[in-house]
Amino acid sequence: MDLIVNGGKPLSGTITPSGNKNSVLPIVCASLLTDEPVRLDNVPAITDLDKIVAFLTAQGSRIDWDKAAGTMRLDHSGFRPAATVDGHELPQDMRSTVLLYPALLRRLKKITLSANATGCSLGVREIDPHLEIFAKLGAVIDAGEPLVIALPAGFKGNRHWCDYMSVTVTENFLMAAALADGESTLINAASEPHVQDLCAFLSAMGARIEGAGTSMLRVTGVPRLAGAAATIQTDYHEIVTFLALGAITGGEVRVKKSLPRHFDLITRAFRKLGVVIEHEGGDALVRRNQSLVIEEPYTSNLLPKIEAAPWPYFSVDLLPLMIALSTRARGTIHFWNKVYENGFSWMPELAKFGAHVMVSDPHRILVFGGKPLRPTVVDAPYVIRATIALYMVAASIPGRSVVKNADTIKRAHPRFVENLQALGAEVEWR
Ligand SMILES: CC(=O)N[C@H]1[C@@H](OP(=O)(O)OP(=O)(O)OC[C@H]2O[C@@H](n3ccc(=O)[nH]c3=O)[C@H](O)[C@@H]2O)O[C@H](CO)[C@@H](O)[C@@H]1O
Numbered sequence: 001m002d003l004i005v006n007g008g009k010p011l012s013g014t015i016t017p018s019g020n021k022n023s024v025l026p027i028v029c030a031s032l033l034t035d036e037p038v039r040l041d042n043v044p045a046i047t048d049l050d051k052i053v054a055f056l057t058a059q060g061s062r063i064d065w066d067k068a069a070g071t072m073r074l075d076h077s078g079f080r081p082a083a084t085v086d087g088h089e090l091p092q093d094m095r096s097t098v099l100l101y102p103a104l105l106r107r108l109k110k111i112t113l114s115a116n117a118t119g120c121s122l123g124v125r126e127i128d129p130h131l132e133i134f135a136k137l138g139a140v141i142d143a144g145e146p147l148v149i150a151l152p153a154g155f156k157g158n159r160h161w162c163d164y165m166s167v168t169v170t171e172n173f174l175m176a177a178a179l180a181d182g183e184s185t186l187i188n189a190a191s192e193p194h195v196q197d198l199c200a201f202l203s204a205m206g207a208r209i210e211g212a213g214t215s216m217l218r219v220t221g222v223p224r225l226a227g228a229a230a231t232i233q234t235d236y237h238e239i240v241t242f243l244a245l246g247a248i249t250g251g252e253v254r255v256k257k258s259l260p261r262h263f264d265l266i267t268r269a270f271r272k273l274g275v276v277i278e279h280e281g282g283d284a285l286v287r288r289n290q291s292l293v294i295e296e297p298y299t300s301n302l303l304p305k306i307e308a309a310p311w312p313y314f315s316v317d318l319l320p321l322m323i324a325l326s327t328r329a330r331g332t333i334h335f336w337n338k339v340y341e342n343g344f345s346w347m348p349e350l351a352k353f354g355a356h357v358m359v360s361d362p363h364r365i366l367v368f369g370g371k372p373l374r375p376t377v378v379d380a381p382y383v384i385r386a387t388i389a390l391y392m393v394a395a396s397i398p399g400r401s402v403v404k405n406a407d408t409i410k411r412a413h414p415r416f417v418e419n420l421q422a423l424g425a426e427v428e429w430r
């Protein structure tokens, strides 16, 4: 579906963001490690979750999901898939599918992968570091066609040092090691807020995890995990989206449940674009008519820069939102995506608005901000926040723009258009 935008209106009001897709998906996958009931609150009604729930219920899990109330009860005691599951039968076009592997391996002892679990078209989304983790923890990999992962005698504790900090690899390590025989250590672990959320959930299930939120995780395996309850954390991507929308349209937006403990560096990134974010109790606030001017560094002859890398660096998934904002800020700024080789594929679409961007190489761009922009029709890439970034730019320009094929937003952001309309935006799905 397309987003039809009549831009140029300031977006103002108060908004409560939804639960984080990248928290709820690993937690739902982790729930498959137990047969006891699990209860979740603040569950976002997003299409990635629809797909996982459809897969689990088709195998016999009982899942009561009240989308209006945001509650979910899961009971996997009836989970009875065929003797082996193939990658093709798992949810497609979402990276989180890979997070089903540890529980499937424990339950079935074998899975075949004739389809890779890719997600957004940000990069190759390799499977190798996942296979390394499983192999280190006792799985046997047959790298034929299809690829087969077998777990003949359960997970066994071990030590592993990852090539790089990967979110889903760290999450798979946690789920496998939680029920492994003995102790496991992961060095160079990811520590994103959603990885921390999974640590907390597994701990509530009885897992023994040390080092949550750091780059070294130690897990002492336990024989079984119990049922648990959790409230899904607010989505920091959505918090940033609403604040950035207020700033780019000249409106005033207050965001509730704004996770200030995760925001120091995010607030600084906004500041580099001339935007002041205030934190009041549990709210974040952007006041109207921010002066969008790129902040010059004290050091002369240095280009202002926002660089994104694994947490606690600035998050790669937030980079597109800052790029959108920078097209409206006076000055020049350098963006550096240290993670994905395809993170700037949508720059030609941004240029259709008249934005002046120079792609230096697959990981780096320069934005010459503050150029006059015009409404236009753009094609969204299969990248959630890049699609939102294109909408942001459209919302800031008086006149009619269209963001075509923008459905990817629904993978992570429930009631996106309704929330924007509540802030006074003129936008609709068509
Ligand atoms: C479901 C889920 O949680 N998805 C998130 C998860 O995906 P995902 O866990 O797939 O992302 P990874 O952290 O593995 O990184 C993605 C890719 O970036 C490359 N890479 C990454 C880090 C690094 O230091 N060097 C490097 O080369 C690798 O090719 C890797 O395959 O984390 C990504 C990075 O925060 C986010 O964009 C995704 O939204």
Ligand SMILES: C=C(OP(=O)(O)O)C(=O)O
Pocket (backbone or CB within 6 Å): 021, 022, 093, 094, 095, 096, 118, 119, 120, 121, 122, 317, 384, 385, 412
């Ligand atoms: C990249 C994302 O999702 P996935 O990892 O499923 O591609 C995302 O949420 O921005």
